[in-house]
Amino acid sequence: MPLNAATEAARLSTAPMMDWTDRHCRYLHRLMSRHALLYTEMVTAPAVLHGDRDRLLSYDDAEHPVALQLGGSDPGELAQATRIASAYGYDEINLNVGCPSDRVQSGCFGAVLMERPALVADCVAAMIAESPVEVTVKCRIGVDDQVPEQVLPDFLETIGRAGVCRVTIHARKAWLQGLSPKENRDVPPLDYPLVHRMKRAFPDMHLSINGGITSLDAAQEQLGAGLDGVMIGRAAYHTPCDILLDADRRIFGDASPSRTAEDVVLAMLPYIEAHLSAGGRLNQITRHMLGLFAGRPGARGWRRTLSEGAHLDGAGPALVEAALGDVIARAA
Ligand SMILES: Cc1cc2nc3c(=O)[nH]c(=O)nc-3n(C[C@H](O)[C@H](O)[C@H](O)COP(=O)(O)O)c2cc1C
Numbered sequence: 001m002p003l004n005a006a007t008e009a010a011r012l013s014t015a016p017m018m019d020w021t022d023r024h025c026r027y028l029h030r031l032m033s034r035h036a037l038l039y040t041e042m043v044t045a046p047a048v049l050h051g052d053r054d055r056l057l058s059y060d061d062a063e064h065p066v067a068l069q070l071g072g073s074d075p076g077e078l079a080q081a082t083r084i085a086s087a088y089g090y091d092e093i094n095l096n097v098g099c100p101s102d103r104v105q106s107g108c109f110g111a112v113l114m115e116r117p118a119l120v121a122d123c124v125a126a127m128i129a130e131s132p133v134e135v136t137v138k139c140r141i142g143v144d145d146q147v148p149e150q151v152l153p154d155f156l157e158t159i160g161r162a163g164v165c166r167v168t169i170h171a172r173k174a175w176l177q178g179l180s181p182k183e184n185r186d187v188p189p190l191d192y193p194l195v196h197r198m199k200r201a202f203p204d205m206h207l208s209i210n211g212g213i214t215s216l217d218a219a220q221e222q223l224g225a226g227l228d229g230v231m232i233g234r235a236a237y238h239t240p241c242d243i244l245l246d247a248d249r250r251i252f253g254d255a256s257p258s259r260t261a262e263d264v265v266l267a268m269l270p271y272i273e274a275h276l277s278a279g280g281r282l283n284q285i286t287r288h289m290l291g292l293f294a295g296r297p298g299a300r301g302w303r304r305t306l307s308e309g310a311h312l313d314g315a316g317p318a319l320v321e322a323a324l325g326d327v328i329a330r331a332a
Helices: 007-009 023-032 045-050 053-055 075-086 100-105 110-115 117-130 148-161 192-201 216-224 233-236 240-243 247-252 261-277 282-284 299-309 317-331
Strands: 012-013 037-044 066-071 092-097 135-141 168-170 206-210 227-234
Touching: 012 066, 023 037, 023 110, 023 240, 037 045, 037 092, 045 066, 045 075, 045 261, 053 075, 066 075, 066 282, 075 092, 092 110, 092 117, 110 117, 110 135, 110 240, 110 282, 117 135, 135 227, 135 233, 148 168, 192 206, 192 261, 216 227, 216 247, 227 233, 233 240, 240 247, 240 261, 282 317, 299 317
Parallel strands: 012 037, 012 227, 037 066, 066 092, 092 135, 135 168, 168 206, 206 227
Antiparallel strands: none
16 A cells, blocks of 8 residues: 555545444445545554553454554654554554543543644654654644634644644534533534635645535535545444445545445455454444444334344344345335
């Protein structure tokens, strides 16, 4: 995979989402789009240094292009984590400057780093020195009472000088006091025009927009208006067919035939078998497949069969095939 593969793929990416975009989810998403860039869940630098590295960092080769998101605020730790992670062959390493959770705030990383651009610059410089692939940043437009129009250009300028050329901006503030992480994804208002102004102010920086984009039409609109990339989180997870099945053709201009949801289920079966043979459980994979038929006849039955059956001892591919058979029968 050439070094710039992630940059090309960043035209459309799926967002890093803790507990959601694990390796099974990414394998599923890759079956739906050959080109989109897939982000891991955030892995903290201390976890990489002291935790079970293979469990945290290994993934299936089929997932490329795949970007690892790291969390942290200690340049030395991030440098070491980057060096360790590099051996796993990720296509990009991303620093999380957007996550508002309490746990993250208490370690002084995530969105609170919007207040410390010089520290972020030190972090990314240390990561770049250890990384064979591009180091990128995912940030917010500001936190709390910061004035985004002032702090965001300063932030981009500062990390740009440290060597960052590609940034994803979640186009809303994080309010670090009083809102839960979930509320922080919906309550602070979105400001797309500000992100577009940043693109005009930093024409050489690759800027992706994130937050509240729920369709390929909306993604195409953002790209048409001059942004370099669009990152989609919740919609890609809950309605993956709407976002990913047509993405190669519409976003990447690749006219080769795309899979249907039914094809995707069948293509997951060998992966499921391998996971079970290695001692895994069915629901670790099928929990990411619940939205495959969203909006179609039989969607509720599909979800119910998998939710009720996949955690039971002995559950395997036969359950998935039976659930698929029911969906096909409903559609006939
Ligand atoms: C369950 C969940 C977990 C998330 N975990 C992370 C994370 O680990 N790192 C991060 O930068 N953002 C995380 N986010 C935020 C998303 O990456 C994204 O910025 C946000 O959901 C807004 O995009 P959307 O409106 O397309 O979902 C998470 C979001 C959700 C829903």
